[in-house]
Amino acid sequence: MREVAIIGVGMTNWGELWEKALRDIYVESALLAINDAGVDHIDSMYVGSMTSGIFVGQEHLASQLADYLGVLPIPAARVESACASGALAVRMGFMDVASGLNDIVLVSGVEKMTDVTGGDATYALGTAADQEYECFNGITFPGLYAMMARAYMDRYGMTREQLAHVSVKNHQNGSLNPRAQFPMKVTVEQVMDSVMIADPLRILDCSPITDGAAAAILCPLEMASKLSDKPPVKIVGTGAATDTLAYHGSEDLTVLAATVKAAEMAYKMAGVGPEDIDLAEVHDCFTIAEVVVIEDLGLVEKGEGKSAAESGLTALGGKIPVNTSGGLKSKGHPVGATGVGQIVELTEQLRGESGDRQCGSPKRALAQNMGGSGGSAVVHIVEVV
Amino acid sequence: MSSPKFWREIPQRYRMEAGKCSKCGKVFFPPRLVCSSCKGQDFETIRLAGTGRVATYTVIRVSATQFADEVPFAVGVIDMDEGVRLTSQIVDCDPESVKTGMPVKIEFRKVQEEGKAGILCYGYKCVPA
Amino acid sequence: MAGIVGYGAYVPRHRITVEEIAKIWSADAPSYKRGLQLRQKSVPAPDQDTVTMSVEAARNALKRAQIDPMKIGALYIGSESHPYAVKPSGTTVAEAIGATPEVHCADLEFACKAGSEGMFVALGLVRAGLIEYGMGIGADTSQGAPGDALEYSAAAGAAAFIFGKDNLVAEVEETYSYMTDTPDFWRREYQFYPEHAGRFTGEPAYFKHVLGCAKGIMKKAGATPKDFAYIVCHQPNGKFPQRVGKMLGFSKKQIEPGWLAPTLGNTYSGSSPMGLSAILDIAKPGDRILMVSYGSGAGSDGFIFKATDRLPEVRDLAPKTRELLDNNQIYLEYGTYAKFRGKIRRAREL
Numbered sequence: 001m002r003e004v005a006i007i008g009v010g011m012t013n014w015g016e017l018w019e020k021a022l023r024d025i026y027v028e029s030a031l032l033a034i035n036d037a038g039v040d041h042i043d044s045m046y047v048g049s050m051t052s053g054i055f056v057g058q059e060h061l062a063s064q065l066a067d068y069l070g071v072l073p074i075p076a077a078r079v080e081s082a083c084a085s086g087a088l089a090v091r092m093g094f095m096d097v098a099s100g101l102n103d104i105v106l107v108s109g110v111e112k113m114t115d116v117t118g119g120d121a122t123y124a125l126g127t128a129a130d131q132e133y134e135c136f137n138g139i140t141f142p143g144l145y146a147m148m149a150r151a152y153m154d155r156y157g158m159t160r161e162q163l164a165h166v167s168v169k170n171h172q173n174g175s176l177n178p179r180a181q182f183p184m185k186v187t188v189e190q191v192m193d194s195v196m197i198a199d200p201l202r203i204l205d206c207s208p209i210t211d212g213a214a215a216a217i218l219c220p221l222e223m224a225s226k227l228s229d230k231p232p233v234k235i236v237g238t239g240a241a242t243d244t245l246a247y248h249g250s251e252d253l254t255v256l257a258a259t260v261k262a263a264e265m266a267y268k269m270a271g272v273g274p275e276d277i278d279l280a281e282v283h284d285c286f287t288i289a290e291v292v293v294i295e296d297l298g299l300v301e302k303g304e305g306k307s308a309a310e311s312g313l314t315a316l317g318g319k320i321p322v323n324t325s326g327g328l329k330s331k332g333h334p335v336g337a338t339g340v341g342q343i344v345e346l347t348e349q350l351r352g353e354s355g356d357r358q359c360g361s362p363k364r365a366l367a368q369n370m371g372g373s374g375g376s377a378v379v380h381i382v383e384v385v
Numbered sequence: 386m387s388s389p390k391f392w393r394e395i396p397q398r399y400r401m402e403a404g405k406c407s408k409c410g411k412v413f414f415p416p417r418l419v420c421s422s423c424k425g426q427d428f429e430t431i432r433l434a435g436t437g438r439v440a441t442y443t444v445i446r447v448s449a450t451q452f453a454d455e456v457p458f459a460v461g462v463i464d465m466d467e468g469v470r471l472t473s474q475i476v477d478c479d480p481e482s483v484k485t486g487m488p489v490k491i492e493f494r495k496v497q498e499e500g501k502a503g504i505l506c507y508g509y510k511c512v513p514a
Numbered sequence: 515m516a517g518i519v520g521y522g523a524y525v526p527r528h529r530i531t532v533e534e535i536a537k538i539w540s541a542d543a544p545s546y547k548r549g550l551q552l553r554q555k556s557v558p559a560p561d562q563d564t565v566t567m568s569v570e571a572a573r574n575a576l577k578r579a580q581i582d583p584m585k586i587g588a589l590y591i592g593s594e595s596h597p598y599a600v601k602p603s604g605t606t607v608a609e610a611i612g613a614t615p616e617v618h619c620a621d622l623e624f625a626c627k628a629g630s631e632g633m634f635v636a637l638g639l640v641r642a643g644l645i646e647y648g649m650g651i652g653a654d655t656s657q658g659a660p661g662d663a664l665e666y667s668a669a670a671g672a673a674a675f676i677f678g679k680d681n682l683v684a685e686v687e688e689t690y691s692y693m694t695d696t697p698d699f700w701r702r703e704y705q706f707y708p709e710h711a712g713r714f715t716g717e718p719a720y721f722k723h724v725l726g727c728a729k730g731i732m733k734k735a736g737a738t739p740k741d742f743a744y745i746v747c748h749q750p751n752g753k754f755p756q757r758v759g760k761m762l763g764f765s766k767k768q769i770e771p772g773w774l775a776p777t778l779g780n781t782y783s784g785s786s787p788m789g790l791s792a793i794l795d796i797a798k799p800g801d802r803i804l805m806v807s808y809g810s811g812a813g814s815d816g817f818i819f820k821a822t823d824r825l826p827e828v829r830d831l832a833p834k835t836r837e838l839l840d841n842n843q844i845y846l847e848y849g850t851y852a853k854f855r856g857k858i859r860r861a862r863e864l
Contacts, residue, residue, distance in 0.1 A: 119450030126449055132394055133415060134472045136386075136508065137496060138445060138452045139460045146443035147462055154441070154485050199444035199480075248462040248470040253441055399569075399610040432612075454853075454860075455560060476559060477527045477844065493569035493610055494561040495597075505597055507565065507606060512527075513842075 001098045003221035005232035006382065008037025009344040014212035014332035015181040022056050022112035023068045029213035029337075030069050030108055037217040037228045043102035045069075045076045046092040048085030048109035049336035050371075054124040056112050065110075075102075082128035082371030083285060085109060086214065086339025087378035091238050093218045103223060108215035109337035121209050125335070128372040130246040142206055144247045144373040145286035146198035151253040152288060153200070158306035160200055164191035165309035166287035167204050167329055173316055174326020176357035181210050181332030205287040210332030214340035216347065221385070233347045236364075237272070237381035239265030247373040256289075258377035259296040259370055266366070266379040267298075274298035277320065277381070278362035279349060281342035283370045284327040290314075293368055294322060297379070321359050324349060339369030339378060350384035386499055391506050398508035401435055401491060403469060404428035412469040435491030436514060437465040444480040451497050459483045463511060477512040488514040516640045517682035518819065519581065519647060520828070522574020523673045523791040524567045525778065525838040528557040530851045532666050538848045539661050546666055551752025555779025556839075557846055558655040558670040560854050564593040565603045567672035567784075568653045569610040574832035575649065575674040576611060578683065583611045586676065587645025588618040590635050592628025592783045594701070594708075595655045596621050607651070618645070625699060626748055627809020628652065629783035633675050634815050637686055640677045647678040654782035659707035660857055667751050669779025673787035673835075683828060684794060684803070684819040690731035692723055693813030700811065710810075719812050720750065724758045727814030728806045735818055739763040742818075743801035746772030746789035748808035750780045755789075771796055772803075778839055783809075790819070792835040797821040 010032020012025045020028075026047065034042070045066060053059045062076035079089040086109030093107035113121055126135040129144060139147075152158055168188055174180040186204055194204040217228075224232035241261035244250055251257060267273055274297060282297070284290035291305040299320050300308050308314045314322035325331045325345035328338055346365040348354050363384060370377040396402040397415045404416025408425035414433060419426055442461035445452070452458070459480035463473050475483050476494065489511035496508040531554045536543035547553060558567070568591050576583055591603045604619030622628045622635075629652015636648030653672030658664030677686075698719035701708040711719075724747050732738060739745070745764045747755045752775040759769040772789035781788055786807040793803055803819040852858050 117450075118447075119453065122447070122449045130472075132390075133397075135449065136394075136506070137460065137472050137510075138448060138455070138458060138474050139472055140445060140447070140449060142447070143443045143445050143460055147441040147460070150443060150485065151441035151462075195446075196444075197447045199446070201443075246472065248440075248472045253462065395609060399606075400612055476561065477842075493566050493573075494559075495563060495566060496561065505563075505565075507610070510561065 002100055004094050004097045004218055004235045005221040005224040005385065006216050006235065006343065006347050007219055007224050007228035007230055007232055008033045008039065008217035009215065009347045010036050011179060011214035011341055011344045012212055013179045014210050014334060016114050017211040018114070020211070022052060022058060022110055023065060025112065025211060025213040026065045026108065026110040027068050029215040030106055033106065033215035033217050037230065039104050039217060039227055042071055042074060042104045042106045044074055044096055045071065045106040046079050046089040047076070048079045048089035048339060049111060050080060050082050050085050051124050051127060054127065056115050081376045083283065083335045084339055084369045084371035084376045084378050085336040086341065087367065087369035087380065088240065088339065090216065090340060090343055090380060091240055091378055094235055094238050097218050097220055103219055104227070105218045106215060107218060107340060108213060109340035110213040111334035111336040112211050113209045113334060114211050134246050140198060142198040142201050142286065145288050146201040147247065148253060148292065149200055149288035152292065155254050156303045156306055158291070160192060161188055162306045162310050163205060163287045163291070164188045166284065166290045167191045169309045169315050170284060170323050170327040170329040173324050173357055174330025177326045177331055180326045180330050181208055182330050201286055207285045207328035207333035210334040212332055212334035212337050214337045214344050216340060216343050231351050232385045233350050234383050234385050235380060236383050237266035237270030239263060239269065239379045241265065241377055243375050245372060245375040250374065254292060256292055256296045256370065256374035256377065258374055259293055259368060262377040262379040263297045263368070266381050270381040272364065272381065276364055277366045278364050279321040279324060279359050280366040280368065281325060281345050282322055282368045284323055284329050285333060290322065290327065297366065297368055316357055316359060324354065324357050324359055342367040342369060343380065346382050350382060386497060386504070386506050388504055391504060399493070401433035401509060403431050403433050403467065405431045412467045414469045414471055433465050433467055437463045437489060439475065439483060439485055439487045439489060440464045440470060441485060442475065442483045461511065463489060474510040476510050490514040515685050516637060516677060516679050517685040518675050519678040519681055519683065520575040520579025520676040521674065521683065521791050521794050522571045522578060522832050523671065523788050523835040523838060524570035524574065525671045526556050526558045526562050526567065527842050527844050528559055528846050529554045529843045530557050530846045534848050535666055549753065550666060551756065551776055552667055552779065553776055555667060555669040556671055557851055557854060562670065563597045563655050564591065564595050564653045565597055565606045567670065568603065568607045568651045568674065571651060571653065571672040571674040572607055572611050572649060575676050577832040578828040579676045580828065581647060581676070583613045586613040586617055586647045586649050588636055588639050588648040589613060590620050590622055590632030591651045591653060592622040592624065592632040593654050594623055594625055594628060594782055595657070624813070625809035625811050626782040626785055627807045627813055627815060629673070629787045630807035630815040633787065634689060637677045640679060647676055649674060649676050652783040652787035654784050656780060656782040657707055657855065664708070664710065667780040669781045671778060671781035671784040671788050673784055673791045675787065681824060682822050683825040684821050686817060687820050688731055688735040688818040690727060690734055690816040691813065692727035692730055696812035698810045698812055715810065719810060720754055720808055721758060723812050723814040724748065724806050724808050725761060727816045728762050728804065731816035731818060737818065741802055742768060742804045743797060744768055744771055744793045745804045746786050746793055747806045748786045749773065749775035749789065752776040774839060788835060794825060795829055795834040795836065797825060799823045799825060
């Protein structure tokens with residue numbers, strides 16, 4: 001297996017991009033990554049998108065996007081694993097390069113979510129849950145994570161305020177990210193007073209509806225310095241795992257089992273442990289998700305995730321900064337693009353390009369992206385070479 | 386919801402039919418073809434008695450379009466007495482009064498309507514026991 | 515001898531008081547309460563209809579009948595609020611209780627008499643030996659137009675009866691029907707609310723047919739009021755069944771156990787069947803019960819039942835009607851009631 005490096009990254013601004021079509025934002029992010037890497041061609045491409053069919057009525061996305069990017073007739077594939085589609089596209093690209101099948105591979109994620117009404121977006125996102133046995137009965141995604149929050153509060157005594165601190169921290173980070181959708185700072189009081197969506201989660205606990213795309217160029221590590229002037233960032237670990245699609249099928253309602261498993265695989269492959277991670281981008285689709293995920297990644301002990309944001313442990317400048325980009329909460333959550341957006345943030349951090357939110361000189365970082373209520377999870381560990 | 390999509394789940398939605406693994410006894414709702422525990426492929430059809438307890442819950446205030454008239458409503462993960470979990474609305478009570486551990490029972494209710502002219506989709510919901 | 519093998523009722527938990535409705539229309543609540551002898555009525559939740567209530571009542575009946583639902587050869591639901599204009603309620607109920615596919619289903623409509631009609635037909639098929647067991651259900655989620663007198667009484671509920679020849683809880687000793695064409699109350703196709711002819715619904719309609727049916731069945735059976743422990747008549751409000759009972763020579767003691775209207779309202783096709791279920795909850799073996807339904811348009815079905823020794827043995831197997839009526843009530847304000855009953859015009863039909 002060949003070692004794989006990231007040599008270029010790019011992403012659009014994330015937000016409500018009314019003037020731009022899905023194909024526009026895809027091409028914009030892909031060109032940024034291609035230019036960042038400085039490559040003159042790509043050999044294959046993988047695009048993560050959760051449900052372009054519902055959001056914009058367009059399937060057969062890979063060919064359309066290859067066409068608009070002007071790279072026909074290279075092989076192109078669309079990858080889907082709900083909100084983990086982006087990271088899964090990265091993993092597919094990794095496998096493509098590592099296997100020796102292709103050298104320069106474009107991995108990206110894209111979602112255009114604002115063409116539909118709020119109710120229809122809720123429906124579209126709901127397709128990541130069990131349609132017949134969850135959504136049929138009226139549950140929504142905020143509802144699923146609200147049930148996780150309730151179960152976690154019952155088990156570990158987390159307070160509502162502790163949950164609010166996750167949002168406060170991520171908005172603080174996002175305020176330093178020029179590409180974030182909601183770069184405003186929020187206070188604990190604002191979170192606690194915001195509109196209730198699914199008890200106990202309020203609107204400021206929830207990631208937004210976002211248009212956006214992100215992209216990265218992968219190549220064999222040994223070719224990196226030849227192809228690009230950028231300091232290569234090596235993918236040292238990749239892990240992917242699955243769990244029951246229905247939240248009620250989880251073994252433990254306060255554990256994201258696929259994240260535990262994917263992290264285990266990635267750590268093992270990288271030959272490192274949670275204590276060796278300098279910063280992490282995790283899937284905070286809802287505040288509770290960040291609390292549970294950092295535990296399941298081993299960054300904190302089980303039951304300790306609740307106070308990590310409140311204590312500053314996961315803040316910029318904390319012991320283990322989490323979601324320096326602003327996370328899904330502040331940066332935005334164009335579902336299929338999120339996993340690639342995390343890789344963009346970590347690559348820039350490892351290269352020292354993150355401006356006001358730069359976390360010193362980190363060596364190793366972790367990205368965790370998941371689908372649905374945890375039915376799929378993908379973890380990557382990246383190192384600056 | 387299209388007719389065939391709704392119709393094929395009627396044994397579960399109306400009668401709570403579940404699959405019980407003949408080899409290890411694990412109960413699946415809805416039934417499956419392979420047991421996730423012992424990989425057995427022989428199942429007995431059983432009917433859940435319809436009684437259980439709330440394992441966790443939420444009160445939905447922003448719903449998908451087809452439930453918009455019903456908000457706020459409680460939804461919970463229910464531990465059924467047979468040892469299987471399911472997701473169900475919890476109705477006939479103040480949604481704010483729902484608590485973890487609360488005993489509930491299944492009643493037959495209208496769960497969705499396909500607009501004003503489409504089919505009525507019946508199924509199970511929980512009420513306080 | 516054929517008769518009832520199992521019975522069950524269902525009452526939705528929500529209620530609205532006469533005062534709450536009167537307040538909206540600036541009406542005089544005390545005079546309505548006095549005039550209708552009605553304090554409150556049941557209200558179906560938005561997820562309840564004739565089908566859902568029928569399923570719950572049918573399940574309760576099955577608990578008492580202790581039979582295999584696959585042996586039910588016919589299932590009839592009488593209602594004026596079948597959820598579909600075209601598509602049977604009966605097949606959904608039969609499917610939910612596990613009685614399909616070898617079962618005969620029909621949805622019946624005869625204003626408030628449709629429930630007893632289902633009972634009558636199911637009983638007839640059992641007597642004829644065409645089926646082993648037959649189920650008759652009366653259920654309604656009645657609508658009264660906002661501001662109309664009917665709004666104070668139009669309620670929701672269901673009762674189900676399984677007829678058979680063995681293991682009876684009550685024998686059917688006599689049946690009788692009495693019908694004429696009398697346009698006292700109706701709802702035309704595509705109309706949301708029923709219309710009625712005011713005071714014409716009383717003397718020439720309700721009283722004429724209930725009295726005619728009650729007298730006819732007693733004459734046919736050679737019985738007089740003193741031969742009965744209980745009487746239950748259709749209850750469009752609290753007052754009519756009391757008055758008609760007295761006119762026939764029945765006492766308060768015979769009338770009151772089945773008199774649910776004061777706290778239930780008028781459950782239309784469910785009305786006299788639910789009253790019967792409340793009586794079966796307390797009747798002693800050997801007690802005779804006279805039931806007379808009434809449906810506008812107009813007609814009455816009469817039944818004479820005699821409770822058996824099995825009745826007290828099985829009545830505790832399912833919730834009793836008075837418990838359903840008196841326990842776990844949730845009182846609604848008019849606004850929520852209007853929302854529940856689809857009386858609010860929305861910007862966009864969802």
